[in-house]
Amino acid sequence: MxxxxxxxxxxxxxxxxxxxxxxxxxxxxxxxxxxxxxxxxxxxxxxxxxxxxxxxxxxxxxxxxxxxxxxxxxxxxxxxxxxxxxxxxxxxxxxxxxxxxxxxxxxxxxxxxxxxxxxxxxxxxxxxxxxxxxxxxxxxxxLVVDIEAYTMKNATERVTGYLLAALSDDAGAGQPAEIQLAASKSVLASRLNITREHFSRILHELTQSGLIRVSGRNIRILDLARLRDHKI
Amino acid sequence: MxxxxxxxxxxxxxxxxxxxxxxxxxxxxxxxxxxxxxxxxxxxxxxxxxxxxxxxxxxxxxxxxxxxxxxxxxxxxxxxxxxxxxxxxxxxxxxxxxxxxxxxxxxxxxxxxxxxxxxxxxxxxxxxxxxxxxxxxxxxxxLVVDIEAYTMKNATERVTGYLLAALSDDAGAGQPAEIQLAASKSVLASRLNITREHFSRILHELTQSGLIRVSGRNIRILDLARLRDHKI
CATH class of the missing domain: 2.60.120.10 (Jelly Rolls)
Structure with a gap:
C-alpha cells in the first residue's frame, strides 16, 4: 500500500x-x-x-x-x-x-x-x-465534561449521555434514530468508567424499558424524549 | 482599599x-x-x-x-x-x-x-x-492526571499523592517536612473526590502508621520514603 x-x-x-x-x-x-x-x-x-x-x-x-x-x-x-x-x-x-x-x-x-x-x-x-x-x-x-461525568454522574447517566452525544454526532433528526457504537463494548465501557458487564446490564435495562433496541454495535433509539429524561 | x-x-x-x-x-x-x-x-x-x-x-x-x-x-x-x-x-x-x-x-x-x-x-x-x-x-x-487519579487510584493513593505534590510545591528537602493544606478539609476532600469523613479517616490512618502528624491545617511528614510507598 x-x-x-x-x-x-x-x-x-x-x-x-x-x-x-x-x-x-x-x-x-x-x-x-x-x-x-x-x-x-x-x-x-x-x-x-x-x-x-x-x-x-x-x-x-x-x-x-x-x-x-x-x-x-x-x-x-x-x-x-x-x-x-x-x-x-x-x-x-x-x-x-x-x-x-x-x-x-x-x-x-x-x-x-x-x-x-x-x-x-x-x-x-x-x-x-x-x-x-x-x-x-x-x-x-x-476533559472537564469527562471529569464531571466520572465524579458526579452515575453509570446509567454516563451511558445515556454517551448515546445522546453519539446521536447528535450522526446527523438525523428523525424520531427512531440509529447509532453505531464507535468501538467494542469493552472499549466503550472503559471510556465510561464502568465494567463491561455493567455496561451490558444498563443496555439491557434500557431495552427492557423500551427506550432502545440493540443489535450488535447498532443501537436504535426508540424513544428519544424518555431517554433524555432517564435517570438511575 | x-x-x-x-x-x-x-x-x-x-x-x-x-x-x-x-x-x-x-x-x-x-x-x-x-x-x-x-x-x-x-x-x-x-x-x-x-x-x-x-x-x-x-x-x-x-x-x-x-x-x-x-x-x-x-x-x-x-x-x-x-x-x-x-x-x-x-x-x-x-x-x-x-x-x-x-x-x-x-x-x-x-x-x-x-x-x-x-x-x-x-x-x-x-x-x-x-x-x-x-x-x-x-x-x-x-486534567489527564486528575482523570487518572479519579478512575484508577483508590482514595488513599489520591490523598498520599496530594500530600507528596504539596510537599514538592513547598521547597524544602529536609526529611521531616511540613506542608500546609491549601484549603479546608471539606474543600480538599471534594478536590480528591472523597467525602470529608473518608478524608479524615485516611489522615487518621496515616497518623496511626507513623507517617504523618496533623495539627489543624499543618501536616508534618514523618517518613517520606514510607509515605511514597504507602498503598491502600
Missing part, C-alpha cells in the same frame, strides 16, 4: 482541516513536506506512555483509542477518535514524553506531522496559533 | 508572569490598560456556570476554588489555585459561557484581563501565543 508518497492526497486533506484553513499555499507545502503517511492495521500501538513525542497525529481514515494504563495492565480509555481528529499536541508543545497510550482500533490511515515544521508554522502565522489555541481550549472543555 | 488604580503595581506584576515575559513595554501597557484590579473577600463568587466570559483572571494574592456544581447543590472541586495562576482562558478563547464556578477561598487580590486586549496581543505576538499554548497544554496534562 502507498507506493508513492501522495497516494491519497495529503495536501488536499491538510488544506481541508479547520486547523490549517488559514495557511497559504507555501506554508501548507512546508507542513506537507514534514508529514508522514502511516497505514496501520487494527491493534497497532502508535505510541506508549513515556515514549518521546516529536510531532502529532491526524486521523484520515479509521479510529484510534487513547488510554491510560494502570501498572497491573488494566486500562482506562480516555478518548475514541475518528477522521479529522488529532492527538499528541500537548506533549509536542511541552516537549514532554507521552502520558497516554494510543492504539488503532481499526485499519487506519494517519498523518504524522513533525513538531519542527508545526512549531515553525505557529511561530510565523498567528492565525494558526489562534486556531490551535481554540482546539486546545475545546479539548480542555471536553 | 485600592483608591488609585495602580496601588500595588499591576504592570510590574504582569511583567513578571511567565505568560507575558515576551511582551515589549508597549504591548504590556495595552494589556495593563485592559486590566481591572479586583479585591474580594473570602467566599465571593467570581463567576458561575453559564455566566458569559469576556476575559480571564490572574491571582495576585489569595486563593481561588474552581468547581462543578451538581443540580442538587453538591459541588466537585476541580482546582485550588494560588498566586501567579490564572483561570478562564478556555472559555475566553472559545467565546463560550463558563462551565465552572469560581470562588475566592481567602481574601484575595485578582487581576481581570479583558478578552479584547488579550486576543489582540496574541494576534500580534506569536511568542505570546506560543506561551499560551504551553499553558493550555500544561493544563490538559494536569
Amino acid at each position: 502507498g507506493a508513492h508518497k501522495d497516494s491519497f492526497g495529503t495536501l488536499d486533506f491538510l488544506r481541508d482541516l479547520p486547523l490549517f484553513r488559514e495557511l497559504d499555499a507555501c506554508e501548507l507545502e512546508a507542513i506537507g513536506a514534514a508529514t508522514i503517511e502511516l497505514r496501520v492495521t487494527a491493534g497497532t500501538a502508535l505510541f506508549r506512555r513515556d515514549d518521546p513525542c516529536d510531532g502529532f497525529h491526524v486521523i484520515v481514515v479509521g479510529r484510534v483509542k487513547l488510554a491510560l494504563l494502570a501498572p497491573a495492565g488494566a486500562e482506562k480509555v480516555v478518548g475514541i477518535l475518528g477522521p479529522g481528529q488529532s492527538f499528541g499536541e500537548a506533549a509536542m508543545f511541552l516537549g514532554k514524553r507521552h502520558t497516554l497510550y494510543a492504539e488503532a482500533l481499526a485499519d487506519s490511515l494517519l498523518l504524522f506531522i513533525r513538531s519542527g515544521a508545526m512549531l515553525e508554522a505557529i511561530r510565523r502565522n498567528p492565525k494558526l496559533a489562534r486556531r490551535m489555541l481554540d482546539e486546545m481550549s475545546q479539548r480542555l472543555y471536553s | 485600592g483608591a488609585h488604580k495602580d496601588s500595588f503595581g499591576t504592570l510590574d506584576f504582569l511583567r513578571d508572569l511567565p505568560l507575558f515575559r515576551e511582551l515589549d513595554a508597549c504591548e504590556l501597557e495595552a494589556i495593563g490598560a485592559a486590566t481591572i484590579e479586583l479585591r474580594v473577600t473570602a467566599g465571593t463568587a467570581l463567576f458561575r456556570r453559564d455566566d458569559p466570559c469576556d476575559g480571564f483572571h490572574v491571582i495576585v494574592v489569595g486563593r481561588v476554588k474552581l468547581a462543578l456544581l451538581a443540580p442538587a447543590g453538591a459541588e466537585k472541586v476541580v482546582g485550588i489555585l494560588g498566586p501567579g495562576q490564572s483561570f478562564g482562558e478556555a472559555a475566553m478563547f472559545l467565546g463560550k459561557r463558563h462551565t465552572l464556578y469560581a470562588e475566592a477561598l481567602a481574601d484575595s487580590l485578582l487581576l481581570f484581563i479583558r478578552s479584547g486586549a488579550m486576543l489582540e496581543a496574541i494576534r500580534r505576538n506569536p511568542k505570546l501565543a506560543r506561551r499560551m499554548l504551553d499553558e493550555m497544554s500544561q493544563r490538559l496534562y494536569s
Whole structure:
C-alpha cells in the first residue's frame, strides 16, 4: 500500500482541516513536506506512555483509542477518535514524553506531522496559533465534561449521555434514530468508567424499558424524549 | 482599599508572569490598560456556570476554588489555585459561557484581563501565543492526571499523592517536612473526590502508621520514603 508518497492526497486533506484553513499555499507545502503517511492495521500501538513525542497525529481514515494504563495492565480509555481528529499536541508543545497510550482500533490511515515544521508554522502565522489555541481550549472543555461525568454522574447517566452525544454526532433528526457504537463494548465501557458487564446490564435495562433496541454495535433509539429524561 | 488604580503595581506584576515575559513595554501597557484590579473577600463568587466570559483572571494574592456544581447543590472541586495562576482562558478563547464556578477561598487580590486586549496581543505576538499554548497544554496534562487519579487510584493513593505534590510545591528537602493544606478539609476532600469523613479517616490512618502528624491545617511528614510507598 502507498507506493508513492501522495497516494491519497495529503495536501488536499491538510488544506481541508479547520486547523490549517488559514495557511497559504507555501506554508501548507512546508507542513506537507514534514508529514508522514502511516497505514496501520487494527491493534497497532502508535505510541506508549513515556515514549518521546516529536510531532502529532491526524486521523484520515479509521479510529484510534487513547488510554491510560494502570501498572497491573488494566486500562482506562480516555478518548475514541475518528477522521479529522488529532492527538499528541500537548506533549509536542511541552516537549514532554507521552502520558497516554494510543492504539488503532481499526485499519487506519494517519498523518504524522513533525513538531519542527508545526512549531515553525505557529511561530510565523498567528492565525494558526489562534486556531490551535481554540482546539486546545475545546479539548480542555471536553476533559472537564469527562471529569464531571466520572465524579458526579452515575453509570446509567454516563451511558445515556454517551448515546445522546453519539446521536447528535450522526446527523438525523428523525424520531427512531440509529447509532453505531464507535468501538467494542469493552472499549466503550472503559471510556465510561464502568465494567463491561455493567455496561451490558444498563443496555439491557434500557431495552427492557423500551427506550432502545440493540443489535450488535447498532443501537436504535426508540424513544428519544424518555431517554433524555432517564435517570438511575 | 485600592483608591488609585495602580496601588500595588499591576504592570510590574504582569511583567513578571511567565505568560507575558515576551511582551515589549508597549504591548504590556495595552494589556495593563485592559486590566481591572479586583479585591474580594473570602467566599465571593467570581463567576458561575453559564455566566458569559469576556476575559480571564490572574491571582495576585489569595486563593481561588474552581468547581462543578451538581443540580442538587453538591459541588466537585476541580482546582485550588494560588498566586501567579490564572483561570478562564478556555472559555475566553472559545467565546463560550463558563462551565465552572469560581470562588475566592481567602481574601484575595485578582487581576481581570479583558478578552479584547488579550486576543489582540496574541494576534500580534506569536511568542505570546506560543506561551499560551504551553499553558493550555500544561493544563490538559494536569486534567489527564486528575482523570487518572479519579478512575484508577483508590482514595488513599489520591490523598498520599496530594500530600507528596504539596510537599514538592513547598521547597524544602529536609526529611521531616511540613506542608500546609491549601484549603479546608471539606474543600480538599471534594478536590480528591472523597467525602470529608473518608478524608479524615485516611489522615487518621496515616497518623496511626507513623507517617504523618496533623495539627489543624499543618501536616508534618514523618517518613517520606514510607509515605511514597504507602498503598491502600
